Amino acid sequence: MKKNPMPKLKTFHLFFLFFFTVIYQVYSQDQGINFYQNILNEITAQKGTLTGKIYRDVNGNGTEDVGEPGIENVSVIFVDSNGNGQTVQSDANGNWTEEVIAGNTLILIDNTSLPSGALLTEGTEPSTINVISGGIVNAEKLGYAFVGDISGHVYYDVNGNGIQNGLEADMANVEIIIEDDYGNSQSIFTDANGDWSIQ
Incomplete structure (x- = not known):
């Protein structure tokens, strides 16, 4: 058996x-x-909606002007009042929207997702905003100008041939003024070797 x-x-x-x-x-x-309590908190949490925009500040004046485009595929990171994180990407117009639980939410930008040379000109990053249950809250608009490096050298062209010859000295402490197409200007002085560099 x-x-x-x-x-x-x-x-x-x-x-x-x-x-x-x-x-x-x-x-x-x-x-x-408490694993089960965390799940219960997420299910029963009261939520609100956050919206925002990221744009290319072409003239660098810190204001979104007509015709300035949005920046696509920028990663926006949220840390909610429970300490949980989530991420959303900006759309083709630079707009983003995300639902998060009510309370103070930290908003950060993943700088690696921005195009090279991005410089914040409008808004604050990171920032904290209070999300209202059932409401829609507009976060700060973020504007970015894009900069590059420019450099030069100043010397005494004694013989006027447009080339620095061996005995022609460098010019130190010369003020260089840089002005862009939009009327923004900045200045810098040459160093002891007559060199200058600015962003």
Whole structure:
């Protein structure tokens, strides 16, 4: 007569379930984590909607002017009032929208997702905003100008041939004024070797 293996199998399952439950409870208490409570908090949390825009500040004046385009695929990171993070990308017009739980939310930009040379000209980053349950809150608009480096050298062209010859000295402490197409200007002085560089 064959013995029924089912009692042994049930005993093994019960032992495994008991062992897993004990380990989980020890881990939860040791880490200070209540797994089920976190899930319940996320399900029952009151939420609101955040919106914003990221644009290319072409003339660098810190204001979005007509015709200045949005910046696409910029990663916007949110850390909600429970300390949980989430990310959204700006669309083709530079707009983004995301639903988060109510309370203070930290907003950051992943700078690696911005085009090279981006310089913030409008708005604050990172920033904190209070999300209202069931409401829509507009975050600060963020404008970015894009800059590059420019450099030069100043010397005494004694013989006027347009080339610095061996005995022609460098010119130190000469003020160089740079003005762009939009009337923005900045200045810098040459160093002891007659060199200058500015962004």
